[in-house]
Amino acid sequence: MFHWRSTLDRTGSGGVVELGFTDRSAGRGTGPYAGLNLGGHVGDDPAAVEANREALAAAVGVPRDHLVLMNQVHGSDVAEVSGPPTGASPPVDAVVTRTTGLALGVLVADCVPVLLHDREAGVVGAVHAGRPGMTSGIVGRAVDAMRDLGAETIVATVGPSVCGRCYEVPADMAAAAAAVSASSAARSWTGTPAIDVAAGVVEQLVSTSVAVQWIPGCTRETSSLYSYRRDGVTGRFAGVVSLPQEARR
Template structure:
C-alpha cells in the first residue's frame, strides 16, 4: 500500500509521527485506476475511491472523515485545519494543523507531494507543489503557516514525482522556473529543456532550514505510482501525515 512510509515514536518533548506516500497497490479500483486510487475526480467509481480512502485512513489510525483532502488548484493558499470539513472541501494546495486526531493528505500523479512536521511544537502540514506551485513558492507559504502555529524545527519528506528527465517543457518555461530556483533547470532524456520540480522544492525547503528526506522515484518511470504524463487517464496517489501523541511521563 505504501511506496514509502515511516513511523517515529514519541520521545522526550517530541511527539510521535506517521507519514508516508502511498503506491497504486492494495486497493479496489478497476483499470485504468487500479488499484489504490485516492483521487475523486479521475473518472473512477466513487464507491471504490471511498473504500480506498478508508484503507488509508485505517493505516494511520483515523476514521475516514478525519483523513482530510484539499480541493487542489495549483495555487498558493494554505489553510489551518482544526477538524473535519464542515461543508465543501476548500480550494487550497496546503494544509497545516496542530491536531493529533486528524490526518492530512495531498494527492498527486506527477506533482511533488510534500509532508512537513515539527515534533516539538506539534505541527504538521502537507503541500501540493506542481510547477505552478513551485514557481509561485507555495513552500514559503506553508512554512510561514507552520511557524505561525509555533513551529521552529521543521522536517520534511518530499515524495516521488515526475523527474526532470521526464518533464520536457518549452525553453521559456524552464527559464521561468530557473528564475525562481536555478537548480530546477535541467534537460530531458532527449536533451530538450526540462524542469526538475522536486529539486526546486527541496532547494526552497532547505532555504528555510528545513531538514529534508527526499524519497527517490519517478512517477512516470515507476509502475507502482500514478502518472498523468505517462498514461493520461489515471488515478492519484497521496502523501499522508499524522501527528502522534507526546511520550508518556512517569
Template structure:
C-alpha cells in the same frame, strides 16, 4: 499500499507518521486501478470512498479524519482543526490538532509533508510546477510558524523526475529564475524542469532538514503518472500526528 513509510520523532518523544501510497491494494479498476485516491478522475465514487477508508484505517484514523484538499495548483495554504473546516480548498493544509491525517494527491507533482513533532504542527503540500514557482513551500512554512512551529522537518515524496518532465525553453527559464536548481534537461537533451529539485532547494534555503524519497512516477508502474498514462489515478502523501510533547500554540 505503501511506496514508503516512516515515523518522525521529536526531541521530547513526540511522533508523527509519514508515508506515500502506491497504486496497489485498492478496489478501483481500469486505468485508475487499484488504489486510486482521487475523486475527480472518473472513478466510481464508491470505489474512491473504499480506497480512502482503507488508507485511513492503515494510518489509524476514522475516514472522516483523513483530510483531502480541493487542489487547484495555487499557492494557497489553509488551516484545519478537529472542530471543522475539513473541506480545504487550496494546495497546502496545516493543522495543530492531534488525530487528523492530512493528505496530498499527486500523479506527477511533488508531494511534500512537513512536521514539527514537538510543537504538534503538521502540513501536507501539493507542490506542482505552478506551486513551486509561486513559492507554496514558503507559504506552508510560514503558516506552520504562525501555529507555533519552530523546528520543522520535511519529507519530499516521489514525483516525475526532471529527465521525464520536458517543457518549452521559455518555461524552464521562468522556473529557473525562481529556483535555479530546477533547471535541467530531459532524457532527449531538451529543456526540462526538476520540480522536486526546486522544492528541495527552497526547503534548504529555509534551513529545513529534508528527506527526499526516491522514485519517478513516470518511470515506475507502481505509481500513477498523468504524463505517462494521461487518464490515471492519484496516489497520496499522508501525515498524521501520533503523540505530542508540549501543547501547540493555536
C-alpha cells in the same frame, strides 16, 4: 498500500508523527485506476474511491472523516485545520495543523508531495507542489504557516514525483521556472528543455532553513505509482502525515 512509510517519536511527548506515501497496491480501482486510487476527480467509480480513502484512513489510524484532503488548485494558498472538515474540501494547496487525531493528505500523479513536521512542537503540514505551486511559492507559505503555529525545527519529507528527465517543457516555461529556483533547470532524456520540480522545491525548502529527506522515485518511471505524464487517464496516490492521538506500534 505504501511506497514508503515512517513513524517518528515526538520529543518528550510520548506521541508520534506518522508519514507515508501510498502506491497502487491494495486498492479497489480498475482499468487505468487499478489499485489504490484516491483521486475523486479523475473519472473513477466514486464508490471505489471512497472505499480506498476509508482503507487509507484505517491504515493511518484515524476515522474516515479525520482524513483531511484538499481541493488542489495549483495555487499558493494555505489552510489551517483544527478538526474534521465540514462541507467541501478547501481550495488550497497546503494544509497545516497542530491538532492530534487528524491525517493531512496531498494527492499527486507527478506533482511533488511534501510532508512537513516539527516533532517537538507537534505541528504538521501537507503540500501539493506542482510547477505552478513551486513557482508561486507554496512551499515557503506552508513553512510560514507552520511557524505561525509554533513550529521551529521543521523537517520536510519530499515524495516521489516526475523527474527532470521525464518532464519536457517549452523552453520559455523552463526558463521561467529556473528564474524562481535555479535548481529546477533540467534536460530531458533527449536533451530538450525540462523542469525538475522536486529539485526546485528542495532548493526552496533549504533556503527557509528546513531540513530535507528526499524519497527516491520518478512517477513516470515507476509502474507502482500513478503518473499523468505517462498514462494520461490515471489515478492519484497520496502523501499523508498525522499526529495520532495515541502512539501505535
